[in-house]
Amino acid sequence: MTRTLLFACDLSAENRAAFARAIRLAGESGARLDIVHVLDPYLPRRVLHDLEEAVVTDIGTTLTDIREDYALAEPTSLIQTVTGEPYAEIIREAHEREADMIILGAHRKRGQPDLVHGTTLARVLRSAPCPVLSVSQPANHDWYDILVPVDFSLTSRHTLRETLKRFPEGRLTLLHAWNIPGERELGSGTGYARWRDREVERLRRHLEQETEQLMAELDDVPELSLELQQGEPLDVLMTQLRRQPPDLLALGSRGQLGRHSQITEHLLAEPHCDIMLCRSW
Template sequence: MLYGATGVTPADRFRRHTLDLEICAMSDYLGTQLRILLASDLTDRAVLAFDRAVQLAISQQAHLTILHAIRDDLIKDVGEIVYGAAHEALQNQVADARARGATDADMKVVLAAHYDAAIIAESRQDRAHLIVLGSHRERPLRDAVLGATMERVLRFGDRSILVVKTSPTGSYSDILVAVDFSVPARDALEFAIRLFPRGRFHVLNACPNVLGDTASEWFVSPETVARKHEAQLEVIVQAVAHHMRQELSGADFTLTPVVDHGHPAEAAKRQIARIRPDLVVVGTHGHTGWRHATVGSVAESFLAWMPCDVLAVRQMHAEGGGRLSTLT
């Protein structure tokens, strides 16, 4: 779609929103300690998520809660054995986290009918800003019917989610951020910069290979559409860079705009193959292709097919705090 007919481009709306610091989905973070909830199923896959969560807790001086949910329909004797083993395992993980330097760490074991419901409930009770999950085991039939836990937590929860698929070797360096000129996409980019203020960010916008919405736009060449997207993306990148460098003293990030063509998911695949990022970041409340690519399909999730870690940023309503302060 071309936006020139209205006289107000997405970049114009974006620029005004960026300057109005009182109207921001991240306003509940300012001056508060980052709170991380690690939802662990205590499998081998969860070890990667544990390592990443501990690393984040150390680098951000964050509070870390390690959560494990047990089915509430186990017979009494079995339930007691499972609960005791899980409690001991989590105590060991807390001790390990503290020994590594994540000194503000605790744990919790809960009984629940549904794992995703337990994670969502605990994230709200703990006032977590970020949920960390390991990559789920592939079970096509079950997931097609119910959806993977991470997808249900993202769909029905209201916290950002980091899905860990690779072994942490350090802080994320090459980061691909998908944007669609929406405010939630801007929020996702700023959230990621606050978490990783020394990252190399590749800011991707997918330029659609479709006709415009009005007759006057049908005669615009694909090259003109691409140039318009490039110009709008450049405005966004410059505005975010300026704003975040003012907010984050000592930040050493870079922002590189990237325009690709076609469906957002296909554009992301091409750029992932080209850039080979450590992390892909998406906002989940946009009103265009990224939202559908991220949470629209259960059987073939945008989260599931990515080969790297994924940070899905949700907008949060104010809870009496402020905006996330400088993270170094």
């Protein structure tokens, strides 16, 4: 069955990078590119009819312009408008088309994580049936260095599996943040330091075993490296992104409120790279 990529197009200038990446991904993977624009359902019917034609024409023109700008091959594509609440219609279309991935532009309010929660991007992430790609970088920027934060959760294992499957030629860095109990109180003690080092080594062996099990399920695997860093997950991840931004960040999204979603919102508000978010199963 032909893979389908769903690109949610909002016709803005900021959306152009995501449009270009969607075209490139479709061309490289041989997938069909379905381009959807969501219209306001409360507009008068005659206005909607005229607007639909104008939107389809504008998207077609933009697709041609982007292909010429980036020298991209023309993918098999379908341009369509729907009416309704943007996030709900994007999720509905992804289900009905059995989309392999949803592609959207990055959050526009940079540095304001408190404004991310109610955006179309955040709402799509919470209910998407497939990985969601948030694009902020130009499409001529190759995805080679890929950062994957990992823990021992189902979400993390699924995200790593999706990344290994989709990017067999990339170079993956697995990042695990750790905190050992008693560090503040006992960190200067020699006996504690030996115990801590043993615990960190145990973590490393556990992660390596998890990774090897996933690699055994796949035919091709990329180059892998593992980094263990002490600290809170958000602090460790943001420090890594500022110090050495990857080409792509592959992150698990559990879809619920709470601490994990706060990490996601900070990353979407301050994107240092393109981000692929995967559901927990």
